[in-house]
Structures are given as C-alpha cells and as structure tokens.
Amino acid sequence: MQRDITRLSNKCDSMEASIQNNHTTNSTMTSRLGNSCDRIERKLDQHDILLQDQNRAHAATNNVIRSHSRVHSNNHNILRSAIDGLDVKLNNIETKQKYQEILLQNQKWVYSAPSPTEEEWESYADDDADDDIDDAKEFLQQIKKMTEDIRWSQTNGNITLCPSSNFAYNRMFLPHWEEFANALNQYQYYIKCVDKTTDSNKPSLELIGMELPNEVIDRLSKALKSTRFYAFSIEDNPNFGQKDINFALEYLKTNVDMQVFSISNNIIPTEDIERLSEIVKNHPSLRCLPRTTENENFEMIMNAGKNKLEAINLSFNRISTEGGTCISNCLTQNPVLVSLYLEGNELDDRAAILIAESLKHNISLRFLHLTENNITQTGWKALRKAEFDDTSLNTAFNSNHTCNINYPLDRDVREGLDVSEMNGDILCTEAFDSRSVRRKKIYSILSTRNRDCSNVGNFDDDMPVELLPHMLHSIHRFSNYRDGGADISQVRGHVHPLSLVYEICRHWEKSLATFEELSS
Numbered sequence: 282m283q284r285d286i287t288r289l290s291n292k293c294d295s296m297e298a299s300i301q302n303n304h305t306t307n308s309t310m311t312s313r314l315g316n317s318c319d320r321i322e323r324k325l326d327q328h329d330i331l332l333q334d335q336n337r338a339h340a341a342t343n344n345v346i347r348s349h350s351r352v353h354s355n356n357h358n359i360l361r362s363a364i365d366g367l368d369v370k371l372n373n374i375e376t377k378q379k380y381q382e383i384l385l386q387n388q389k390w391v392y393s394a395p396s397p398t399e400e401e402w403e404s405y406a407d408d409d410a411d412d413d414i415d416d417a418k419e420f421l422q423q424i425k426k427m428t429e430d431i432r433w434s435q436t437n438g439n440i441t442l443c444p445s446s447n448f449a450y451n452r453m454f455l456p457h458w459e460e461f462a463n464a465l466n467q468y469q470y471y472i473k474c475v476d477k478t479t480d481s482n483k484p485s486l487e488l489i490g491m492e493l494p495n496e497v498i499d500r501l502s503k504a505l506k507s508t509r510f511y512a513f514s515i516e517d518n519p520n521f522g523q524k525d526i527n528f529a530l531e532y533l534k535t536n537v538d539m540q541v542f543s544i545s546n547n548i549i550p551t552e553d554i555e556r557l558s559e560i561v562k563n564h565p566s567l568r569c570l571p572r573t574t575e576n577e578n579f580e581m582i583m584n585a586g587k588n589k590l591e592a593i594n595l596s597f598n599r600i601s602t603e604g605g606t607c608i609s610n611c612l613t614q615n616p617v618l619v620s621l622y623l624e625g626n627e628l629d630d631r632a633a634i635l636i637a638e639s640l641k642h643n644i645s646l647r648f649l650h651l652t653e654n655n656i657t658q659t660g661w662k663a664l665r666k667a668e669f670d671d672t673s674l675n676t677a678f679n680s681n682h683t684c685n686i687n688y689p690l691d692r693d694v695r696e697g698l699d700v701s702e703m704n705g706d707i708l709c710t711e712a713f714d715s716r717s718v719r720r721k722k723i724y725s726i727l728s729t730r731n732r733d734c735s736n737v738g739n740f741d742d743d744m745p746v747e748l749l750p751h752m753l754h755s756i757h758r759f760s761n762y763r764d765g766g767a768d769i770s771q772v773r774g775h776v777h778p779l780s781l782v783y784e785i786c787r788h789w790e791k792s793l794a795t796f797e798e799l800s801s
Contacts (some may be wrong), residue, residue, distance in 0.1 A: 283791070288544070289697060293495075295564065300484045303320065306630055308640055311378045314680050315396070318472055318489060330509070332515040332592065344468070345487065346359035347516040349372055352401075358378070360674075367739060371489060373473075373474075376470055376473045377474050379470050380470035380473075380474050383467055383470060384433075387432075387433055387434075387467075388527060390462060392425055392428060392429060393456075394425070394456035394457040394460045396421070397421075401453050401610060402414055402418075405417070405451050405453070409747045411447065413446070413448070416444060416445055416446045416447075416448045417444075417451075417454075419444070419445060419524065419747070420442075420444040420448065420491070421454065421457055423442060423443075423444070424442060424457050424458070424460075424461050425457065425460075425725045426463045427440060427441075427442060427461065428457075428460050431461075431464040431465070431467070431468050431471075432467070432644055433465050434471060437486050438482060438483065438484040438485065439474060439484070440468075440473075440484070440485065440486045440487070440510075441485075441486075441489070441491070442461075442487070442488055442491065443487065443490055444487040444490055444491055446490075446491070447490060447491070447519050447650075448492075448653065449492070450491075450492040450494050450497075452496075453541045453590065454704075455496060455497070457705065458497045458500055458501075460502055462500040462503070462504040463504065465486075465501070465504040465505060465508050466476070466504040466508060467508065468484075468508050469507045469508040471484070472484050472508065472509060472510070477607070477757075481566065483511035483512065483540070484509055484510050484511055484512075484518070484718060485511060485513070485514070485541070486505075486510045486512070486513050487512075487513075487514040487515075487516070488515045488516075488518070489514065489515075489516045489517055489518075490517045490518065491519070492519045492520050493518060493520065493528075495524055498524055498525065501528070502528055502531070502532070504683075505532055505536075506535075509537075509539070510536070510539065510714075511538055511539060511540050511541065512539070512540060512542075512569075513529075513533070513536070513539060513541070513543070514541075514542075514543040514544075514545070515529050515543070515544055515547070516545040516546050516547065517530075517541055517546040517547070518547055518692040521547040521548060525547070526544070526547075526549065526550075526553050526745045529542075530553065530556055530560060532690040533557075533560055533564070533567075534560050534564075537564070537566060538564050538566055538567045539566060539567060540566050540567060540568075540569065541565070541568065541569040541592075542567060542569070543594070545594065546597075548604065554581060555580065555581065557582070557585075558581045558582060558584075558585035558696075559585070560683075560709040561582070561585040561589070561590070562585050562589075567588060567589070567590065568589075568591045569590060569591055569592035569593075570592075580597070580760040583595070583607060583612075584610070587611065587615050588615060588616070588617050589617060590616060590617065590618065591617055591619045591620065591644075592618075592619060592621075592698075593618065593621055593622070594619040594624075595621075595623055595626070596622045596623060596624040596625050596626070596650070597625035597626070598612075599626060599627055599657055600626040600627060600628060601622065601626075601628070602625045602649075602688075608621075608623070608628075608632065608635070608636060608639075608669075609632075609635040609636050609638065609639035610634065610639070612640065612642075612643045612646060613639045614643050614644060614698045615645075616645050616648055617645065618645065619646065619647050620646075620647065620648040621646065621648070621649050622648075622649070622650045623649075623650060623651050624650050624651065624652050624653045624654070624687075625652075626653075626654050627654065628651065628654040629654070629655040629656060629657075629658055629660065630655075630656060630659045630660035631660075632654075632656075632662055633651070633654075633656045633659075633660030633661070633664055634660060634663045636649075636651075636664065637660075637663040637664045637666065637667040638667070640664075640667040640681045640684055641667060641681065643681070643683075643684070644681075644682075644683050644715070645683065646683065646684045647683060647684060647685060648684075648685055648687070649684055649685070649686045650687040651664070651686065651687065651688075652687055652688075652689045657694075658693075658694055661688060661689070662758060664686055665686075665688075666680075666702070667681050667684075668680060668681050668686060668704055669682065669722055670706075671725070671726050673724060673726075673770065674723060674727075677719075677722045677723060677725075677726055678722075678723065680719075680720050681702060681704065682704055682715035682716075683715055683718075684724075685702055685704050686704075690705055694794060704718050705726035720754055720755035721755065722757035723752055723755040724756060727752065727755070727756070753782070756782060759790060
C-alpha cells in the first residue's frame with residue numbers, strides 16, 4: 282500500500298515538473314511570439330511610413346504634372362489665340378489686298394452690256410409693253426450707273442435699283458443684269474473691308490418695283506452666295522412668284538450677317554409665311570422685319586420675332602380688331618421691340634384701347650405707327666392718355682415716357698391731342714430720355730395751371746416729397762427752353778419760374794421745415 286502511495290506521489294511530482302517545464306516553454310514561446318509581433322508591428326509602422334512618403338511623393342509628382350499641364354494648356358490657349366488673331370489679321374490683309382487688286386483691275390474695266398438698238402426698242406413697243414419705253418431706258422441707265430459705282434467703289438454702301446414706274450421685262454435687258462450681278466459678286470470684298478460699326482455704314486441691297494424673271498434671279502442668286510449684305514429688300518415687284526420667294530428666303534437663311542429683311546407689298550402664301558417664321562426664329566443676326574402680307578399670318582410673324590426683332594412692319598395687312606389682343610400682348614411681353622408699324626389696317630378703338638393699356642407696362646417701344654386705321658378720336662385719346670395723362674402730377678409721372686405715337690394729320694381727329702408734349706423726337710434719339718420727358722410733362726402741367734391758378738389741386742396731402750427734385754429740375758430745364766429761335770415753352774404755357782417755385786415751396790413748407798430741422 283505504502284509502495285503504491287510512493288509511486289503515485291512520484292508520478293505526481295513528475296507531472297508537476299512536466300507542467301512546470303511546459304509553462305516555462307509556453308512563457309518562452311509567448312515571449313518569443315510577443316517579440317515577433319513587436320517586430321512585425323515595427324515593420325508595419327515602417328511600411329506605413331514608407332507608403333505615406335510614397336503617397337506624398339506621388340501627390341507632389343501629380344501636382345507638378347498638373348501644374349505643368351495647366352501651364353502647357355494656358356500656353357497652348359495663348360498660342361492658339363495668338364495664331365487665331367494672326368489668321369484673322371492675315372485674312373483681313375488678304376481681303377484688303379484682293380480688294381485693292383480688284384480696284385486696280387476695274388480702272389481699265391468698261392461697261393460692256395450693249396444698248397438696245399432702235400429696232401429692238403421698236404420691237405419692244407410692238408410687243409404691247411405696258412409702260413413707256415422711256416422708263417425702261419431710264420432704268421437701264423440706272424443699272425449702268427449703279428454697276429459703275431460698284432466697280433469703281435463710289436457707292437456709300439447702299440445699292441438701290443428702283444425704276445420710276447413698272448415696265449415689262451425683255452430679254453435684251455439680260456446683259457445689263459449680268460453686268461450688275463458680276464459687280465455684286467466683287468462687292469463682297471468691299472463689304473468685308475468697310476467699317477460696319479454704325480448702321481449707316483452697313484451695306485444694303487434694295488430691288489424695288491421691277492420684274493425679276495427666272496434668268497435674272499439665277500444670276501443674282503449666284504452673285505449673292507458670297508456677298509453678304511446687312512439689309513436686303515425685294516419689294517413691290519410685279520409678277521412676284523414662287524421663285525422670287527425662294528430666292529429671298531434662301532438668301533435670308535444663308536446670310537447669317539443679315540439684320541434687316543423685307544419682301545413688302547408682295548403676295549406671300551401661307552406656307553411661305555411659315556417658312557419665313559421658322560427662319561426668323563433661328564436666324565442669329567436678324568433685327569428688323571419690314572412689312573409682309575396675308576392678314577391671318579401676322580400673329581405668326583410677331584410670335585416668331587418675340588424677344589428677337591427690334592422692328593416689325595405689319596402695315597397694310599388688313600389686320601382687324603381681333604388682332605389687337607395679339608399686338609397688345611406682344612407690346613407687354615416683348616422688351617426688345619423698338620419700332621412697330623401698323624398703318625393702313627382695320628384696327629378700331631377697341632384695339633387702340635388695348636394697345637394703350639399695354640403701353641403702361643412697356644418701357645422699350647419708341648415708335649408706334651397707327652394712322653390709316655379705323656381709330657376715332659376716342660381711341661386716339663386713350664393712346665394720348667397712355668403717353669401723357671395730365672390729370673395730376675402723379676398720373677403724368679407714371680405715364681409712358683418712351684413711345685412716340687404717330688398721330689393722324691386730320692385736324693378734327695387731332696383736336697384735343699396736345700402733340701407738343703408727346704414723347705421723344707424721331708430726329709433726335711436723345712429726346713427719348715425718360716427722365717427728361719417726365720420732367721417736361723411735369724413742367725407742362727405746372728406752367729399751364731399756374732396761369733389759371735389751378736395748381737392747388739396738384740398739391741394734395743398724398744403728394745410725395747420725392748417728386749420735388751423732379752419738379753424743380755423741370756422748371757430749371759424747361760422754363761427758358763429755346764429751339765432754333767422759337768420759344769417752344771410758350772406753347773406749354775410758359776410762366777415765370779419763380780412763380781412756380783413759390784407755389785411749390787408753399788405746399789411743402791412744413792415738409793421742408795422738417796427736413797431743414799433734421800438736417801441741422
């Protein structure tokens with residue numbers, strides 16, 4: 282028994298020693314493992330540092346690359362811009378050189394179109410020509426003179442062919458048209474060289490009141506492919522047909538420099554009005570669209586030109602009162618329109634009242650032409666009130682100060698319309714300054730009512746003191762107004778300025794005293 286206990290005890294001691302040895306081994310291994318982990322962590326830290334350094338190096342490299350790219354791009358853009366500028370200058374020089382060469386060549390040029398013989402003129406008369414032979418001869422002289430002026434650069438940029446009366450076309454006129462078309466083709470170099478900073482310098486071509494047969498249109502179309510006029514009119518042409526329409530619309534479409542276009546007094550079918558409207562919408566430069574025909578299509582034209590055209594001519598289109606709504610809407614919503622021509626239509630007082638109402642919200646329109654309509658004095662007075670409502674100083678202040686309405690010359694209609702106070706002056710653009718017009722109207726009311734001592738009604742308790750500077754300035758500006766030696770102010774009821782100042786200061790005595798006290 283004792284032996285078994287001893288053996289068991291020894292076994293336990295052996296196991297305890299073995300456990301102790303294992304614990305020592307485990308500690309050693311744990312220590313070694315810890316050391317290995319520390320070394321790994323240090324390696325990882327070093328690796329992270331290396332990665333950070335590498336990333337910083339990459340970022341710096343990318344910054345340098347981007348900087349070089351920007352510099353390169355800027356230099357490239359500068360260089361490209363400089364090259365483009367040089368190309369433009371070179372093209373201008375080449376164009377001017379070409380133009381000078383043409384002028385030198387044209388010094389020896391001679392008008393070669395033969396004058397019709399007496400036999401040809403007799404044959405022309407035998408064909409029952411509608412018009413006098415003298416008119417045809419005069420036109421041939423006109424086309425010769427214009428061709429020579431173009432060749433020898435003696436035009437002012439405006440090329441107009443307009444016979445004194447209509448005459449039948451004859452094939453013997455074709456050589457003269459060929460000379461004219463060839464001159465137009467050369468004219469492209471003049472147009473490219475001329476200074477176009479002002480409207481008066483912008484070349485225009487007008488072909489008015491003459492028959493243009495197909496063979497003439499073919500030659501004009503070819504000549505105008507490269508010759509871009511800034512204004513083009515083909516008006517009141519006998520036998521105006523589809524080829525004439527196609528010629529005019531195609532030239533408008535392809536000439537991106539054109540600003541004024543007119544095919545007035547010619548019959549234009551509805552489908553071609555639609556074509557014209559589409560061209561107007563997409564044209565990059567067009568500003569003015571003079572008169573077209575076909576009453577039912579005028580709304581299409583006005584909508585096509587909304588916020589684009591500065592001038593629209595819808596005269597003599599048989600526009601009725603139903604169209605007044607479209608016109609008034611156009612005036613209210615179109616801040617670009619400057620001139621609107623509506624003479625010779627069928628508008629009545631209802632349309633005039635609608636248009637007058639729209640003028641309360643329009644501060645851009647300068648010219649409105651409404652004569653030769655069915656407007657009576659009622660409609661004209663509504664328009665006059667929109668321009669200058671002299672009921673009070675406040676209503677005058679809030680009137681339209683930019684639009685000049687063309688009133689009829691009929692004395693019965695003009696009676697009661699104080700046209701001397703209407704807005705602006707078609708001969709002086711400076712006269713459309715709204716502040717000057719407003720002060721002129723204020724002075725008119727003050728001076729007129731001062732003469733009959735009725736100015737008291739102008740000065741009520743609601744009169745804003747902000748109006749005072751305008752009143753004093755209007756007296757200073759217009760009380761001694763002179764124009765060409767005539768005392769225009771007498772028409773406005775001229776009175777001594779001190780009398781007006783006294784009236785004004787009496788009304789604002791308390792306001793001015795308060796202002797003086799606050800200022801001090």
